[in-house]
Amino acid sequence: MSQKIHFDEIIGRYRSDPYDYVDMHARHTGKVRFLVDEQAEVKGPSGEWKHIPGTPLYEITRERNTKVITSETNGTVSAINWDADNTFVEAGEKLLTIRHPLKKKEIIEAILQEVLFLFPAPERARYYFSMDIQSRIERKGARSVLVKPGDEIITMSLMKRDTPVYYTGEPGIIHSIYFRPGDSIDQGVPLIGVCAEEKLPLVQKIITRVKADWE
Amino acid sequence: MPQDKPWVSHAEIMDRLRADAAGHCGPAGGAEERIRRYGAPVGCVVEHHPRLDRCMLRLRHLVHRARARNTTLASGTVVVADSLSGSSGRFDRSWHAPEGGLWLALAWADTLLPRYSALLPLAVGIACCETVRALGVDGAIRWVNDVHADGRKLAGILSETMATPDGERFHLLGIGLNVNNMDFPPELTAAATSLRAETGCRYERRAVAIRLLARLAWNIGLVHYCEERGLAEGGAAVAGPATAPLIDRWRRLSDSPGRRVVYGYDVVKTPLYRARVEDIDPEGGLRMVLDDGSLLTEYSGEIRYLD
Incomplete structure (x- = not known):
């Protein structure tokens, strides 16, 4: 975590370009066919359970098995790798970019994520705080809960198998919680953001500053 | 304390596994032998107790005790109890574990890739369902792995993963199978049944345990075989057809x-x-x-x- 935050520079950066650029890569090998054009408006998944898929972006065919890949976020298609259209691509090849307009809350989170230690989901599963952490959060609030390496902080539930997840980052307080207990979370997505106690005032300053400066 | 002579021997489980082989609807050819080898550690140690708090707790104790002795618990170790005093289902649900039922837990070393270890709870459900069907009860699996007969629960499964401080991980697979027990507390009367209640027959619990452990050996072995196939077919990224032998098996047993x-x-x-x-x-x-x-x-x- 960096102690020095150049507010003006960071906020200036978001003011001049208040977007997140989400790159979409080929999920696996296969022949790609794009279903959108550049500048197309796309939507992310919707519905109470996020069960209504977003806008179809491209289809990828491997061994006569065609999958339609949909958008995970709202925004505009800002770039398409047309060289990949109707050709066979390797897994991981960049296919297109979606420009997602950021809201104030997202900007605060984006800045905080540069400052906090992010603890990611180890697997795609449903996540719950461990009973001890949950009761401490309920009693005192997350920002009073100190975690240190080796603490059992979360239970991962996958196919009715419960696995304790142990914290592995820097000691600190749970500043941000990025999931609701019971949410299904993809592998690698941050579950919590942890902040060293002494850096809490700095983090609060960031929030206050963005709230004050951002229209 | 556990008894000196094993309640069930590993040889009995392996004999049962081989005897069952002819009836398996699994992959053909040399795959059978590989599946048996993968699953062979099941029941390598069987510790039997007249009464325990919970089998899972005893397994946890054995894992930690082994670590304190600078060794490791043998993967496949099974703890069986005639009755449990502190049994529970998931969350805070009650699970009644009196004498007459089969209450056991298995420790399985976590050597599978995550995509495949996620299939272990399915494999345990399949093993339980195959066991009750072999004993004359028309059981079925309700996703993920509840085994029931006409909506009444015959077997319940708990799956947990534990890690020691030095990073060694075990899957703890707990199974409660209502065998000869007929009396259930009022809150479970409408929701639970037993093999005896379904057929009117009394079962020898040792024989049921041997059959169940053999089915566990086969189906857990099958998960490892699926992983082997998946890796051979291009890596761990996509499970795809690699898991078909297990998934198809589950489909045949599920309602x-x-x-x-x-x-x-x-x-x-x-x-x-x-x-x-x-x-x-x-x-x-x-x-x-x-x-x-x-x-x-x-x-x-x-x-x-x-x-």
Whole structure:
């Protein structure tokens, strides 16, 4: 975590370009066919359970098995790798970019994520705080809960198998919680953001500053 | 304390596994031998107790004790008890474990890739269902792995993963199978049944245990075989057809596809939505169609039937 935050520079950066650029890569090998054009408006998944898929972006065919890949976020298609259209691509090849307009809350989170230690989901599963952490959060609030390496902080539930997840980052307080207990979370997505106690005032300053400066 | 002579010997389990082989609907050819080898550690140590608090707790104790001795618990170690004083189901649900039932837990070293270890709970459900069917009860699996007869629960399964401070990980697979026990507490009377209640026959619990452990050896071995196939077919990224031998087996035993269900993580306390089950996917996820026609796949949680 960096102690020095150049507010003006960071906020200036978001003011001049208040977007997140989400790159979409080929999920696996296969022949790609794009279903959108550049500048197309796309939507992310919707519905109470996020069960209504977003806008179809491209289809990828491997061994006569065609999958339609949909958008995970709202925004505009800002770039398409047309060289990949109707050709066979390797897994991981960049296919297109979606420009997602950021809201104030997202900007605060984006800045905080540069400052906090992010603890990611180890697997795609449903996540719950461990009973001890949950009761401490309920009693005192997350920002009073100190975690240190080796603490059992979360239970991962996958196919009715419960696995304790142990914290592995820097000691600190749970500043941000990025999931609701019971949410299904993809592998690698941050579950919590942890902040060293002494850096809490700095983090609060960031929030206050963005709230004050951002229209 | 455990008895000196094993209640069930590993040789008895392996004999049963070989005897069952002819009836397996699994992969053909040399695969059978590999599956048996993968599953062979099941029951390598069987510790029997007249009474325990919980079998899972005893297994945890054995894992920590082995570590304190600078060794490791043998993968496949099984703890069996005639009755349990502190048994429980998931969450805070009650599970009645008197004499007459089969209460056991298995420790399995975590050597599988995560995509495949997620299939272990399915494998245990298959093993339990195959066991009750072999004993004359028309059991079926309700996703993920509840084994029931006409909606009454015959077997319950708990799956947990534990890690020691030095990073050694075990899957602890707890199984409660109602065998000869006929009396259930009032809150479970309508929801539970036993092999004896279903058939009127009294079963020799040792024989049931040997049969169940042999089925566990086969189906856990099958999960490892699926992983081997998946890696040979291009890596761990996509389970795809690699898991078909296990998933097809589950489909044949389950009555979930086609049913109208209510879904929730803790479906008793917090039901989330209603849907119709379409199928399970190659990773064991439950594919459901919601009332608005959209598809949703869940990899955790549980269901109850509405029809």
